[in-house]
Amino acid sequence: MxxxxxxxxxxxVSIDGKLHSSIGNGLMVLVGVEESDTPDDVRxxxxxxxxxxxxxxxxxxxxxxxxxxxGEVLAVSQFTLTASTRKGNRPSxxxxxxxxxAVPLYEMYCxxxxxxxxxxxxxxxxGADMHVSLVNSGPVTIIIDxxxxx
Numbered sequence: 481m482x483x484x485x486x487x488x489x490x491x492x493v494s495i496d497g498k499l500h501s502s503i504g505n506g507l508m509v510l511v512g513v514e515e516s517d518t519p520d521d522v523r524x525x526x527x528x529x530x531x532x533x534x535x536x537x538x539x540x541x542x543x544x545x546x547x548x549x550x551g552e553v554l555a556v557s558q559f560t561l562t563a564s565t566r567k568g569n570r571p572s573x574x575x576x577x578x579x580x581x582a583v584p585l586y587e588m589y590c591x592x593x594x595x596x597x598x599x600x601x602x603x604x605x606x607g608a609d610m611h612v613s614l615v616n617s618g619p620v621t622i623i624i625d626x627x628x629x630x
Contacts, residue, residue, distance in 0.1 A: 481517040481525055481585070481626045482561045484510040487534050491554045491614035493604045500610070501602040506551030507532075508614045511589055512561025513582040514575045521626035522585050526592035529553070534620050542620070547597050555593065556604035556612060557586045579607070 485507055492502035509529060535544040535551065546553060559582070563571035577585065583606050590601045604610050 481514060481521045481589075482512040483525055483529065483622075483624045484558075484561060485529060485532065485534075485622045485624065486614060487617045487620035488554075489615045489617045491612070493554065493556060493602075494611045494613070495605060495608050500605065501554060503552035503554045503602055505549065505617075507546050507553045508612075508616075509553060509555040510558040510561060511555055511586055512558055513577040513585045514562050515577045515581060516575070517577060517581070517585055517626065519585070519588060522588045523592060524629060525624060525626055526589055526596055528624055529593055530596040532622065534622065552599070552602065553593060553597065554602040554604075555586075555590050556610065557582065557606045582606070 488506060488508045490502070490504055491508040493500045507529065530547055531545050533545050534542050535546065535549045537543040559573060559576040560571070562573055562576040564575065565571050586606060590603055594601045
């Protein structure tokens with residue numbers, strides 16, 4: 481499972497021209513699920529997301545988590561994060577999980593993150609054609625891959 485986490489001052493998802501979900505200060509998380517991913521990957525990534533210290537403290541040092549700054553989270557499923565670009569110029573998505581695995585693991589990630597933070601994780605709509613807007617604060621962008629945790 482692969483995450484792209486961006487510290488944002490605001491972020492939103494629109495579908496068919498209508499606002500679906502939005503947040504203020506917090507994290508925009510793009511979630512890519514691969515066919516080899518497990519609930520253990522989900523729990524590890526949710527914990528890592530909740531504890532990631534990428535918000536400034538009083539001294540301007542990135543030392544606080546999203547929970548410590550009472551930030552919000554918007555998580556959007558994005559299968560293109562699983563792309564392999566090793567051969568040719570057309571990305572391959574062969575490692576992307578199908579709906580039957582990806583949807584439950586994406587939902588589990590959002591639910592586990594909500595539990596850890598004590599507040600709702602806002603969501604996109606799995607498989608929808610979404611328009612994502614955000615203002616990256618910093619900019620701060622972190623990539624975390626559960627296959628690289630050891």
